[in-house]
Amino acid sequence: MVYGEEFTIQTKGYSDIHDVTTTVSALVKKSGIADGIVTVSVIGSTASVSTTEFEPALNEDIKDQLERFAPSTMESRHSRTWGDDNGFSHIRATFMGPSMTIPISKGSLVLGTWQQIIVIDHDNRGRSRRVFIQVLGE
Amino acid sequence: MVYGEEFTIQTKGYSDIHDVTTTVSALVKKSGIADGIVTVSVIGSTASVSTTEFEPALNEDIKDQLERFAPSTMESRHSRTWGDDNGFSHIRATFMGPSMTIPISKGSLVLGTWQQIIVIDHDNRGRSRRVFIQVLGE
Amino acid sequence: MVYGEEFTIQTKGYSDIHDVTTTVSALVKKSGIADGIVTVSVIGSTASVSTTEFEPALNEDIKDQLERFAPSTMESRHSRTWGDDNGFSHIRATFMGPSMTIPISKGSLVLGTWQQIIVIDHDNRGRSRRVFIQVLGE
Numbered sequence: 161m162v163y164g165e166e167f168t169i170q171t172k173g174y175s176d177i178h179d180v181t182t183t184v185s186a187l188v189k190k191s192g193i194a195d196g197i198v199t200v201s202v203i204g205s206t207a208s209v210s211t212t213e214f215e216p217a218l219n220e221d222i223k224d225q226l227e228r229f230a231p232s233t234m235e236s237r238h239s240r241t242w243g244d245d246n247g248f249s250h251i252r253a254t255f256m257g258p259s260m261t262i263p264i265s266k267g268s269l270v271l272g273t274w275q276q277i278i279v280i281d282h283d284n285r286g287r288s289r290r291v292f293i294q295v296l297g298e
Numbered sequence: 299m300v301y302g303e304e305f306t307i308q309t310k311g312y313s314d315i316h317d318v319t320t321t322v323s324a325l326v327k328k329s330g331i332a333d334g335i336v337t338v339s340v341i342g343s344t345a346s347v348s349t350t351e352f353e354p355a356l357n358e359d360i361k362d363q364l365e366r367f368a369p370s371t372m373e374s375r376h377s378r379t380w381g382d383d384n385g386f387s388h389i390r391a392t393f394m395g396p397s398m399t400i401p402i403s404k405g406s407l408v409l410g411t412w413q414q415i416i417v418i419d420h421d422n423r424g425r426s427r428r429v430f431i432q433v434l435g436e
Numbered sequence: 437m438v439y440g441e442e443f444t445i446q447t448k449g450y451s452d453i454h455d456v457t458t459t460v461s462a463l464v465k466k467s468g469i470a471d472g473i474v475t476v477s478v479i480g481s482t483a484s485v486s487t488t489e490f491e492p493a494l495n496e497d498i499k500d501q502l503e504r505f506a507p508s509t510m511e512s513r514h515s516r517t518w519g520d521d522n523g524f525s526h527i528r529a530t531f532m533g534p535s536m537t538i539p540i541s542k543g544s545l546v547l548g549t550w551q552q553i554i555v556i557d558h559d560n561r562g563r564s565r566r567v568f569i570q571v572l573g574e
């Protein structure tokens with residue numbers, strides 16, 4: 161069985177972090193699939209999907225780390241060439257990856273108690289960001 | 299067909315690297331699925347799954363790199379707020395990601411000869427760490 | 437339904453970036469699977485799969501970033517031990533990960549307009565690099 165659905169989140173950019181666990185979990189239940197996997201994929205080349213303990217202090221730590229790794233003020237050929245100033249966003253996104261697959265067992269996502277699914281929007285502006293989830297299993 | 303199973307490894311923390319290829323491969327064989335995929339997912343927000351050429355010198359190189367990237371002595375808001383001193387562990391885990399999906403073809407994992415599946419425990423203490431594998435295919 | 441196939445690309449090494457979207461998309465169509473997922477996996481421990489806006493300026497930015505992150509001139513225990521001088525290649529590959537899973541909906545890959553699937557070969561020489569795609573769905 162396969163069940164796919166898309167949802168949209170409103171982001172602020174600059175590696176704004178969103179907890180999408182509740183939405184993904186609800187769509188998995190809606191799919192009727194009790195055992196299998198869910199692939200969570202953010203559409204576009206300036207955003208990422210991962211997991212974290214979603215809490216404000218750690219969210220700021222992750223943003224600080226991304227700023228050290230690829231500063232939002234960095235020079236980039238992409239920004240110089242296209243004038244859209246988001247070279248850093250692309251670099252962060254390509255390193256972290258746009259999708260993640262999580263097992264589903266007995267109707268629930270296989271995650272730790274303090275482990276949430278997050279979408280990080282690295283772009284240099286707020287966006288309406290599309291997230292696609294594909295559930296496979298039985 | 300879907301086949302899921304969990305196993306546990308004893309880790310030392312501080313990005314301790316474990317080769318789980320033999321275990322994953324045995325569970326794939328047990329599943330009876332000859333063609334499909336296996337998702338390997340570590341439960342919790344301070345560990346990662348990836349692949350590497352598993353050998354002691356490279357394992358130390360990877361740990362050194364993680365120490366340069368997000369030092370175990372780094373200041374973090376998460377550590378200050380919660381007093382558990384593992385902000386660096388979370389940052390490493392969120393960057394590397396908690397799960398990985400590998401194809402299965404003709405009963406075998408599609409990996410290179412010198413490519414092993416690893417679980418890295420970034421936490422600041424030894425743990426009993428749960429790993430869930432989900433096999434899909436036919 | 438499961439459909440697997442392997443293809444090969446000729447790379448130059450040092451994080452040479454290849455757009456494989458057209459090939460993956462053609463194999464997904466060939467599979468006859470309209471809704472599901474495709475796992476794209478590069479075989480070996482010195483290469484990665486991700487997505488990016490594939491254009492020459494950004495490709496150079498990504499290579500620069502990888503060079504800052506783990507320089508091709510870096511000292512590594514792996515290189516000293518084995519004399520093959522590609523410790524940096526392994527480190528880059530383990531951080532970025534060897535595989536990625538992308539949803540398929542209504543016969544098409546779920547990707548943004550400026551989002552291409554890339555294979556990055558981090559090794560310190562040109563290689564004939566095998567890429568395996570596994571399609572699951574209906």
